[in-house]
Amino acid sequence: MSRKQDIIDAATDLFSQNGYHATSTHQVAKLAEVSEGIIFYYFKTKEDILLEIFYDSFDTFLESLQRIMDEAPTGLDALRAWVGIHFEAIDSRAKNILLLVRDFPASLANEDSPHRENILGRVAKLHQFLVKIIKRGQKDGSIGSCDPEPTALVLRSLLIGYTRVAMLENPHPPEFSKALWGFCRRALNPNPSQA
Amino acid sequence: MSRKQDIIDAATDLFSQNGYHATSTHQVAKLAEVSEGIIFYYFKTKEDILLEIFYDSFDTFLESLQRIMDEAPTGLDALRAWVGIHFEAIDSRAKNILLLVRDFPASLANEDSPHRENILGRVAKLHQFLVKIIKRGQKDGSIGSCDPEPTALVLRSLLIGYTRVAMLENPHPPEFSKALWGFCRRALNPNPSQA
DNA sequence: CAAAAAGCTGAGTGATTACTCAATCAATAC
């Protein structure tokens, strides 16, 4: 394994466990068993380590999503699989996801952050995937009629919030994930109810 | 206004704008037009300022929720009003909420944080409010049958996620908030659909 | 009014820490 990967691994461990700010580059170097200097040979700044972890994780996530879309028979199935990725991350207490949930927002909120564009670009890509999935579901009859754009945003919000809550507050028993999916299914049900 | 409140106001401004870690106590003192020393006369540590802001905001939130429950005619109406509080916070770009959304998670994630109990206690209170609202809705027929505990968690997750997304990414146009509420209403519909 | 208490100041401090750099080592090229 490359030195660079060692650094990323150690940083992911420490950042997710103790938080980005509470972790020093000294600690990262120690855990990765490299000198502190080399961190700054591979990364311009400490923040760049965080960003690289984020971009890598997100891009991997987008790739899985693409695979899911190709394999799922219906739009609703694709959505279920997308939701499932989140559950898996929660169950395995995936460090990179925990890291995102804990420490990411700060740099995003600043409207003048130089990373905002890169980040929002990836988020937009995910959003478009979801919109596609919803439209597909509406075509194949597995998802009811609704405006795909806002619905995609709602779904994204729900899963972000749920992942956050589940990872920060407590483990999530099966009935919670079942309830979440049931909630979505009812909201997206193609067969209109009698109001 | 008291000096202490001046400090809280300045801290809320700066923390929400630039982030907790990127803000120094020196800056807070300057904006509040007080000496740096007095910050530590009123607060034991910098973190205590953040916690006080959080506790105040959360307690105010819980009070509004109580009022809402007393006034709303049905469970579903109470839920709608609860959702509405979030929309108002987003629309007004409420600083204390932005602050929570941005900087809070870190101290929560550590299982051994001394604040974890206080925080989770308040969260549990909110959760119980929601459970009560759902049960009430099921009794008065405005909400369909579902397990109240997990459903409350799902609703809480959804609103946390939505507030986060709306505040960090972009303004939220009316059709988004409408879509969110429509999503909830369909998921909670008392009239079962034909599967 | 005197004394005590509370409120307030801002220069100072000690510890931390992201980042640098001159020097060494390893590998590749010629």
Add this chain to the structure above:
DNA sequence: GTATTGATTGAGTAATCACTCAGCTTTTTG
């Protein structure tokens, strides 16, 4: 075998920043 390039080291540095404290001012109390 020598030169060049890239990889790696770790001691050093400059800056930051949360927090302290001795003393001043204002308010309260008896």
